Amino acid sequence: MTESFLPHMNGVTGSVLQILRHLERTGHDAHVIAPVAAGIPGDVSGAVIEPIPSLALPGYRNVRVGTSPAHRVAASLRRFQPDVVHLASPFALGWRGVLAAERLGVASVAAYQTDVVAYTERYRIAATTGLAQSHIARLHRRATLTLVPSGESAQQLERLGVDRMRRWGRGVDAERFHPSQRSGALRAQWDAEVVVGYVGRLAPEKQVQDLAVLQTIPGVRLVIVGDGPARAQLEALLPHALFLGHLDGDALAAAMASFDVFVHPGESETFGQTLQEAHASGIPVVATGRGGPLDLVRMGIDGWLYRPGDLDDLRMRVADLVGDARKRRAFGEAGRIAVQGRSWASVCDQLLGHFDEARALRTVDSGLRARRAVRPEIAKAVSPRRWQRYVALGDSLTEGLCDPAPDGALRGWADRLALLLAARGGLHYANLAIRSKRVSDVCGSQLERALELRPDLVSILIGANDLVKHRVDITALAGRLEDAVSQLRGIGADVLLVTPFLPGRRAASIYTGRFAAFATLLTGIAARTGAILIDTDLHPTLGDRPNWGEDLVHLSSRGHRFLAYRAGEVLGVPHADALGALDAALHEHESISTGLWWRRHALPWVWRRLHGRAAGDGRIAKHDDYVYLGRTPAREGVGAH
Structure with missing residues (x-):
């Protein structure tokens, strides 16, 4: 059960697609329940995609929030008879899913992928209802097992009283994202001495506006890959930046490898998949010292972490790499080596192990934990x-x-x-x-x-x-x-x-x-x-x-x-x-x-x-x-x- 799916592509959708491919390769049957949207496929990697009623998320016309009631979700699960229910970045649909799994006596594994509490603070609108600490806490407490992508995510949930947590990161496609994808043609189009790039949603919680402090670094050209509700505002704020819109597949890999420095300013990342992809492409990373980047960026080895909210520190870190090509190459190579052991195959094998553990936990769970402090x-x-x-x-x-x-x-x-x-x-x-x-x-x-x-x-x-x-x-x-x-x-x-x-x-x-x-x-x-x-x-x-x-x-x-x-x-x-x-x-x-x-x-x-x-x-x-x-x-x- 996923809160986000095709045709909308983001980190959650990408990880679900990789999981489905691995399940098909390893001989498992899968069924996907996702919010209905125009263009949603009928099947992916042998898994039937079951669309359910949904509402558009304000600010994102293409992002849907599932609204199917728990008893209908339970009926769907009953037809498929799963051994485990995987909840990808659960929130609205995920809450219905965890209730339905509990009703059927099936193990549920909740993957914490989105810091929705931080999103609530950014948007301050009722339409993002449920994006609050108490909701996240009761959902993950109710799941059989919770998977967290980083140490800071684990601490965040631990403060909310969530237990039964296991670390599970994300894989990276090191064959697609590779230094060999660097494009001379793109570099010529961009016409820049040093390219500082960003890849991600253009939305308030990503804090892309912080990149404005980089515009005055001599010889730098900002290249922004992505789309979202804040694009028009950012284009006005960053008039000299090049906005490429949404890219995926080989086009995204070529753009990423053609950067000289990758910057990600968002402070609400539970993991940071694009940071891994930048490292796989041989590109050094500058990211905020909070959340997922703390586990992905090694200070002075493959990138820099700047103090959260300190834009002078951000500018200084980027300027350090802009002015030293040798350091950029050394950091980039160290990052590429670091991600070689994080293939999607090995990460998904770990996930199957977590599924087995959740099934075992479910059989011995007396039910007392599910009633303690979750309602x-x-x-x-x-x-x-x-x-x-x-x-x-x-x-x-x-x-x-x-x-x-x-x-x-x-x-x-x-x-x-x-x-x-x-x-x-x-x-x-x-x-x-x-x-x-x-x-x-x-x-x-x-x-x-x-x-x-x-x-x-x-x-x-x-x-x-x-x-x-x-x-x-x-x-x-x-x-x-x-x-x-x-x-x-x-x-x-x-x-x-x-x-x-x-x-x-x-x-x-x-x-x-x-x-x-x-x-x-x-x-x-x-x-x-x-x-x-x-x-x-x-x-x-x-x-x-x-x-x-x-x-x-x-x-x-x-x-x-x-x-x-x-x-x-x-x-x-x-x-x-x-x-x-x-x-x-x-x-x-x-x-x-x-x-x-x-x-x-x-x-x-x-x-x-x-x-x-x-x-x-x-x-x-x-x-x-x-x-x-x-x-x-x-x-x-x-x-x-």
Whole structure:
């Protein structure tokens, strides 16, 4: 399972292609799950490529983020029946993959290849949601084995509490990247005494703008190979540099070998594949002294490492090599010799050994490690908090449609959760949810009222009504919701964030990609704000028909009970799981005929849509102020009824 694949070529894609070639040569069967993109191949090196729904990453129109839910990924794995699941640079799709592998009892090996935390700091946008330390930590803790490319990467993950790490670098194609590829024709085109080159993405996290300090070194011509969202800005900043755009294959090898000095300023590299390729080409390297380059560049032997952020030091190191051709040749030869033992064949053989180790670990793993500190909800359940004031926000699901009480009033999962919490000593409870409401309502009038009530616990289940619209900006929805969560966290409230979900019906499948994408974004919100997340994708039985009401779009009483007990388990209600099982055994769901469904629900819904109305128009929240639940009298000044 890879976060990036053809036709988009980068370090992750390149390593996956090399692994597939090696698996084919050594007689193993492989299957690839990757984000769908225009031009994605159907098979590579004998492996079938299974494309899954994806969203474009902001700033990179050709980079896709996979959004398939875990149960669909699990179904795919079940069909292939793998011995091990390899997660290449896992993040969004990788999280689904590690859950699916766990569900099937299959070993998972997560290869840490991208410093996504550093990327988050650079971009500061909600669309890169999930690129946060807590998400990375829980993903790699949950994997059977984590592979790290460098010593600094290992230290970074170790600080996040990740264990079971093994070192695994990257191979280099020393036949393609070779000094013999040096091109006199290219050198003549570039018309420069000394060529200082860079190869990589043109993006903020690569810090290519730092190369501006090299423009004033006499006799130097900057040659930039690569493309990305920052290209136009860099072309304006580096007017005398030559931008060649994206190159690959022999064209890239020729350009690399035709440099005199290779420079890489990015401080977020977990490895640095282009540094190896420069060394294989006989080119000395100047790189920042942080991350992967620390393990690849030997100071004064095959290159220089400059102090991170010190551009004067960068300029001095490059100028040293520019002015000494003999030193350039000596450094280049030392680098070429150093990479000779790093062929892709030997590196992939090491990977197969890690696969075998992961399979052995999986067979003896009791499962305790997979539950320890990897799910924030379980960690919170160990020492639960006593909440005094609980406010529920949302739409019809939280209002409780299709879950009638004996007196005809609506209950719903939030009401049931409130009763579970109240059993521990009383609770003041308000439910502001109203049917047909959307994210804008929760983040508007409902949020305003919630802030007035000063709760210490807030639940939010919203988004379904937005996601089924004809057009929807999922990123904008998540951004607005994150602001609301941040405001609630700012007043000291714990926030229980629930991902919206769909019934297990064929008609609902057209929205699966949207719901999965939104759930991925909510994962990031929880990671950044410290919210408690219920990822309903972890509970695929929620979509089963008995959990849905007679209208087929709202939870039945059984479904509301199921969700309430899952929430209670997350919040540390004693024996919530056992109570839920007992409750389920005492109730049976009654089905409704198709004809009755049309008369009661489908046709009225169509009428409302044709007249521009919604079911919640004119309705008010059923508990706009606190009601007190418990045996002891309400304390004065809390607003109890």
